[in-house]
Amino acid sequence: MRITCPLCGERDRREFTYKGHAIELNRPSPDAGEDAWDAYVHTRENPAGTTRDLWYHEGGCGAWLVVTRDTVTHEVIETELARETAR
Secondary structure, eight states: OEEEETTTEEEEGGGSEEEEEOSOOOOOOTTSOHHHHHHHHHOOOOOSSEEEEEEEOTTTTOOEEEEEEETTTOOEEEEEEGGGOOO
C-alpha cells in the first residue's frame, strides 16, 4: 500500500505507523461503571469498506495524517494533514 504524505509525496506504507480510527470517542465519566469503560477501551467498529484512519509519518517528516481508505481493496482515497481536518 502506498500513502501520499501531503508534505513528502508518495511513500511506502512502512514509513507510517497506524494509530487507529480518526473518529471522536466519547469518554465516559469516571463513575460510569465497568461496562461503559470496558466498551470505551475495547469495542471499536471494524468496517469493510471506506474508513478514516489516523497515521503517523514516523519514517519521514513526522506529520499526523488522516487517511481515507478502503479496507477491502487497500485503495487510498484521500490523505490530509490531521491539523487541517475538522470532521
